[in-house]
Amino acid sequence: MEYSEESYDKLLQDLFVRFPSFQNAGRSAYKPGLEHMVMFDGILGHPHRRYRTIHIAGTNGKGSVSNMLASVLSASGLKTGLYTSPHLIDFRERMRISDGNSLEYIEKEEVFDFIVRWKEVFEHLDLSFFEITTMMAFDWFARRNVDIAVIETGLGGRLDSTNIISPVLEIITNIGLDHCDLLGSTLPEIAFEKAGIIKPHTPVVIGESSPETDDVFERKVLYTNLPEQEFMGDRKKIMSLLTFADKTVPALWEDRERILREMDLQGSYQEKNLRTVLTAVGILRENIPPCTDTTVEDAIIHTAERMEFHGRWEKLSESPLIIADIGHNAHGLKYNFAELERLKTEGKCSSLLIVYGMVADKDSDAVVRLMPDDAEYFFTEASSRRALPANRLAEKFRESKGGNCMAFNSVKDAVSAAVERAGSQALPLIYIGGSAYVVAEAMAALKLGGLLNRSGGH
Secondary structure, three states, rough: OOOOHHHHHHHHHHHHOOOOOHHHHHHHOOOOOOHHHHHHHOOOHHHHHHOOOEEEOOOOOOOHHHHHHHHHHHOOOOOEEEOOOOOOOHHHHHHHEEEOOOEOOHHHHHHHHHHHHHHHHHHOOOHHHHHHHHHHHHHHHOOOOOOOOEEOOOOOOOOOOOOOOOOOOOOOOOOOOOOOOOOOOOHHHHHHHHHHHOOOOOOOEEOOOOOOOHHHHHHHHHHHHOOOOOOOOHHHHHHOOOEEEHHOOOOHHHHHHHHHHOOOOOOOOOOHEEEEEEEEHHHHHHOOOOOOHHHHHHHHHHHHHHOOOOOOOOEEEOOOOHHHHHHHHHHHHHHHHHHHHHHHHOOOOOOOEEEEEOEEOOHHHHHHOOOOOEEEEEEEEOOOOOEOHHHHHHHHHHOOOOOEEOOOOOHHHHHHHHHHOOOOOOOOOEEEOOOOOHHHHHHHHHHHHHHHHOOOOO
């Protein structure tokens, strides 16, 4: 098979269909365990062993922390790979390389060649979509001779496809109740799964401490390292590998208010992510070329621009003001909805128009309870089989809140209605969120559909 734009599109679509992603198919696409990933890794010659790695897990904040850290590493002079998920518009968003001056995406031809070359192996091992894309990234990073790669887990940690690497640092951002049907129904159970990325001899940063989960991480670090001769049972020495970011004062923390104001990643939740990243950078000082605080600060402030990172409190339009965020569970959305209410209370907007859709396997009742009361809602559903029907979400909202809401079968129609409504108001704010798919389809509709121009926006 020869490469062409048409053959690339078809092959990629076939990959989505034959090996469905969790993003699209949900639980049926989740294949926990590392056996097949280890076999595929061996066939490819263990590409991830040719560069250093940093492993990042957690319920929320993984994407922001991964991108900020990759921005800092590349600014320090390291050729840095970054593997994240999901993608919003282009599949190739999942794997990027930054050398500090430019950002590189995997070429379509390279994606095509990888799939064609290894397709029989995919089928023989019955690999998942995430296993395939993870190994594609590992292989691409090796062929591009990166110095280091920041690797974000897909789901959980212990049985996640990425957990074949031996990183120089592990980061677990926080623990919240999400994917409970797969990871556990309590915070300690979920923490146990996330803690599965912890390896011997490796420093660990926990972004947010909690009385319910701290002991899980402490036990994991202790038991992972106790058999090692290097420690000889020295508990204090072992526990020095574990750092809780919110119990430390990292370099630059005294400047956090100014940095947070200037960051192109906005949202109140970024304060926690910033502290996690600064703590990690302090630990990594011995593993990266010398870089000044000014370099670190600049890299963090311009993360979204440098890494072309989208969907995190991203401003899609000034007039009307449109903000999109892929936060999708109650643990993360409480910050987003609180921020929206703060903006209205402070007079930054006169009205809130919320375009919202979510997947069916999330706790919609918990999310609805958090939704601001004084807002108009345009509930919608993305073109995914996981999507919760918009009319069901609207019914839940009416039963719980009794507020003003409408339901739309397409994201484009919901966004169009919200933009039209905003045109009659003096200082509106449109918030788009609920799932990556909703944000992705909204971004495409705004960019390609001319919705703003038709409705009087800029």
